Amino acid sequence: xxxxxxxxxxxxxxxxxxxxxxxxxxxxxxxxxxxxxxxxxxxxxxxxxxxxxxxxxxxxxxxxxxxxxxxxxxxxxxxxxxxxxxxxxxxxxxxxxxxxxxxxxxxxxxxxxxxxxxxxxxxxxxxxxxxxxxxxxxxxxxxxxxxxxxxxxxxxxxxxxxxxxxxxxxxxxxxxxxxxxxxxxxxxxxxxxxxxxxxxxxxxxxxxxxxxxxxxxxxxxxxxxxxxxxxxxxxxxxxxxxxxxxxxxxxxxxxxxxxxxxxxxxxxxxxxxxxxxxxxxxxxxxxxxxxx
Amino acid sequence: xxxxxxxxxxxxxxxxxxxxxxxxxxxxxxxxxxxxxxxxxxxxxxxxxxxxxxxxxxxxxxxxxxxxxxxxxxxxxxxxxxxxxxxxxxxxxxxxxxxxxxxxxxxxxxxxxxxxxxxxxxxxxxxxxxxxxxxxxxxxxxxxxxxxxxxxxxxxxxxxxxxxxxxxxxxxxxxxxxxxxxxxxxxxxxxxxxxxxxxxxxxxxxxxxxxxxxxxxxxxxxxxxxxxxxxxxxxxxxxxxxxxxxxxxxxxxxxxxxxxxxxxxxxxxxxxxxxxxxxxxxxxxxxxxxxxxxxxxxxxxxxxxxxxxxx
Numbered sequence: 005x006x007x008x009x010x011x012x013x014x015x016x017x018x019x020x021x022x023x024x025x026x027x028x029x030x031x032x033x034x035x036x037x038x039x040x041x042x043x044x045x046x047x048x049x050x051x052x053x054x055x056x057x058x059x060x061x062x063x064x065x066x067x068x069x070x071x072x073x074x075x076x077x078x079x080x081x082x083x084x085x086x087x088x089x090x091x092x093x094x095x096x097x098x099x100x101x102x103x104x105x106x107x108x109x110x111x112x113x114x115x116x117x118x119x120x121x122x123x124x125x126x127x128x129x130x131x132x133x134x135x136x137x138x139x140x141x142x143x144x145x146x147x148x149x150x151x152x153x154x155x156x157x158x159x160x161x162x163x164x165x166x167x168x169x170x171x172x173x174x175x176x177x178x179x180x181x182x183x184x185x186x187x188x189x190x191x192x193x194x195x196x197x198x199x200x201x202x203x204x205x206x207x208x209x210x211x212x213x214x215x216x217x218x219x220x221x222x223x224x225x226x227x228x229x230x231x232x233x234x235x236x237x238x239x240x241x242x243x244x245x246x247x248x249x250x251x252x253x254x255x256x257x258x259x260x261x262x263x264x265x266x267x268x269x270x271x272x273x274x275x276x277x278x279x280x281x282x283x284x285x286x287x288x289x290x291x292x293x294x295x296x
Numbered sequence: 297x298x299x300x301x302x303x304x305x306x307x308x309x310x311x312x313x314x315x316x317x318x319x320x321x322x323x324x325x326x327x328x329x330x331x332x333x334x335x336x337x338x339x340x341x342x343x344x345x346x347x348x349x350x351x352x353x354x355x356x357x358x359x360x361x362x363x364x365x366x367x368x369x370x371x372x373x374x375x376x377x378x379x380x381x382x383x384x385x386x387x388x389x390x391x392x393x394x395x396x397x398x399x400x401x402x403x404x405x406x407x408x409x410x411x412x413x414x415x416x417x418x419x420x421x422x423x424x425x426x427x428x429x430x431x432x433x434x435x436x437x438x439x440x441x442x443x444x445x446x447x448x449x450x451x452x453x454x455x456x457x458x459x460x461x462x463x464x465x466x467x468x469x470x471x472x473x474x475x476x477x478x479x480x481x482x483x484x485x486x487x488x489x490x491x492x493x494x495x496x497x498x499x500x501x502x503x504x505x506x507x508x509x510x511x512x513x514x515x516x517x518x519x520x521x522x523x524x525x526x527x528x529x530x531x532x533x534x535x536x537x538x539x540x541x542x543x544x545x546x547x548x549x550x551x552x553x554x555x556x557x558x559x560x561x562x563x564x565x566x567x568x569x570x571x572x573x574x575x576x577x578x579x580x581x582x583x584x585x586x587x588x589x590x591x592x593x594x595x596x597x598x599x600x601x602x603x604x605x606x607x
Contacts, residue, residue: 030412030413033407033410033413034413034414036407037404037407037408037413037419040404041419041422044422044423044425044426044486047437047441048429050441051437054440054448062446063445064446066448066451066455108332108333111329112329112330112333115325115326115329118326119323119324119325119329120323121323121326121327124326127330127334134341136539137341137345137588138543138587138591139543140543140545140564140567141345141348141584141588142341142342142343142344142346142348142584143344143348143567143571144344144351144577144581145343145345145346145347145351145581146341147571147572147577148347149339149340161340164340165340167333168333168334168340168341169333170333170337193322199322199325200325203329224428228428228429228430228431230431230545231546231564231568234572235568235572245430246430246433249430249432249433250432250436250549250550252436253436253439260440260446263436263440264437267433267436267437267440270432270433271429271430275425278425278428282417282421283417285424285428289487289490289491289494290490290493290497
C-alpha cells in the first residue's frame with residue numbers, strides 16, 4: 005500500500021506541482037477580486053449600519069452590526085426635511101424625462117436609419133458632435149433663458165431638454181439599422197399605413213428590448229443629476245432628492261444618524277433596480293461601446 | 297463633394313423602389329422625425345451656449361441690461377490666481393485618479409476574461425455598482441466616513457492598529473485631493489473595466505490560439521496581443537475621462553467643499569460659486585468658455601499623442 009502510494013505520487017509529481025502552483029495562483033487572484041469587491045461594498049454596508057445607530061454611538065464607537073435607532077434618526081430627518089417629497093419630485097422628473105427621451109430619440113433614430121432624406125449624413129454627424137460639448141458650457145445662458153421664460157423654480161427646465169438626447173439617438177439608430185427590416189416598412193406602406201402609424205405600431209414594438217435597456221441609463225442619469233435642480237429650483241420644499249440629501253449636510257451638522265438615513269433613502273432604490281436588472285445594465289454598456 | 301455623391305446614391309433608392317414608394321413624399325418624413333431633436337437642442341442648449349458667449353463679454357450681475365466690457369473678463373481670467381488654482385486642483389485630482397483607475401480596470405478586465413475565474417458576473421456587477429449611485433450621496437457618505445473625529449475609517453484604522461493618531465483627511469490640502477481622487481477612482485474603475493471587457497470580447501479567438509501555439513505566456517499574450525488590440529478602447533476611455541474629469545463637481549462639493557486652502561476647488565465649483573453664489577454671471581461665462589477650450593486642447597493633445605505613436 006505504502007510503496008504504491010509513493011510511486012503513484014512520484015509519477016504524477018510534475019503535473020501535481022504545476023497544478024498546485026496553478027491553483028495557488030487562482031486562489032491569489034480570487035483573494036484580490038474579493039478584497040476589491042469588499043472596498044466596493046463596505047462603504048454601503050457601513051452606511052446601512054450607521055443609519056441604525058444614534059449620532060453619539062456613530063461618533064464614538066466602531067460599529068459593525070446594525071442597531072435599533074433607525075426610526076429615531078428617520079423621524080429627526082423628516083422633521084426638518086421631507087425627504088419623500090424630494091423622492092417624489094425626483095421620480096416625477098426622471099420618469100417624464102425618460103419617457104420623452106425614449107420616444108423622441110426612437111423617432112429620430114428611426115428617421116436617421118430608414119429615411120434617405122437630403123443632408124442626412126451631415127445632420128447625423130451634427131448630432132454626434134453635440135455629444136462632445138461639456139455640459140457646463142451653456143449653464144449661465146441656460147439659467148438666464150429660463151429666467152426670461154419665467155420657468156425658474158419649475159420642473160420644465162429639468163424635463164423638456166431631455167427630448168434632445170444625442171447618445172440615445174445614436175444608440176437607437178444602430179438598433180433600427182440592425183433589427184428593423186426595411187421590407188416590413190415597405191409592406192406596411194403598400195397596405196396604406198401612414199408613416200407615423202408605421203412608427204407607432206411596427207417600429208416601436210420592435211425597439212422595445214433596446215428601449216428598456218436605454219431607459220435604465222436615462223433614468224439613472226436624471227435621478228442622479230444635481231447641478232441643474234440646484235440652480236433652477238429655489239424653493240427648498242420643491243427640491244429633488246439629491247439636493248435634499250446635500251441639504252442634510254448643512255442642516256444636520258453633527259446629527260450623523262439623520263444624514264445617514266438621507267443617504268440610505270437615496271441609495272436603496274438604485275440598489276434594488278440594479279440587483280434586478282444588472283445583466284441588462286452591464287450588457288447595455290457593452291453594446292453601446294462595441295458599436296461606438 | 298463626397299457627401300453629394302453619397303446623397304445621390306441614397307436618393308436613387310427611391311427610383312428603384314416600387315412606384316408607390318417612389319419620390320420624396322415618404323422620405324421627407326425623415327425631416328419631421330429628426331426635427332424635435334434639433335428644435336429642442338437649439339432652444340435649450342445651442343442658444344444658451346451662444347448667449348453665454350455674449351455674456352462672457354459683459355459685466356452682467358443678474359439685474360438690468362448686460363453691459364459690454366470687451367475682453368475685460370478674459371484679461372481678468374488670465375490674472376486670476378484662483379482660476380489657475382482651480383485648474384491645477386482639477387488636473388491634479390484627475391491625474392491621481394486616472395492612472396490607478398485605468399490600470400485597475402484593464403487588469404480586472406483581463407482577469408475576468410479568464411475561463412478559470414468564478415463568479416464573473418457578480419464581480420463585474422459589484423465593481424460597476426458605485427458608478428450608478430447618486431454622486432451627491434457618495435460625496436455625503438464619504439464625508440461622514442472620513443470625518444477625522446467621528447468617521448468610521450479612522451476608527452477602523454485605529455482598531456486595526458494601523459494608526460496611533462486619527463488622520464485629518466479633510467484638513468490637509470494634499471490628503472483631501474488624494475481622497476477626492478480615490479473616490480473618483482472608486483466610482484469609475486468598474487465602468488472602464490466593462491468597456492475594456494467589451495473590447496476584449498471583440499478580439500478574434502484565433503489570435504490567442506496562434507499565441508498559444510507559439511508558446512507565449514499569459515503575460516506575453518496580454519502585452520503583445522491584447523493591449524495593442526485594445527488601443528482604440530483605451531484612447532476612448534482616456535478622452536471620455538478627460539471630458540468628465542475636468543467637470544467634476546458633485547463629489548468634491550459635498551465631500552470636502554473647496555477644501556483646506558481651496559485645495560479641492562474644482563473648475564466647475566469655481567464656476568458655480570462665481571455665477572450662482574456671487575452673481576457674477578458675465579465672468580462665470582468666461583470661466584465656462586476657458587474650461588471648454590482647456591477640455592478641447594487636452595482631448596486633441598491626447599488624440600495626437602496616441603496617433604503619432606502609430607506612425
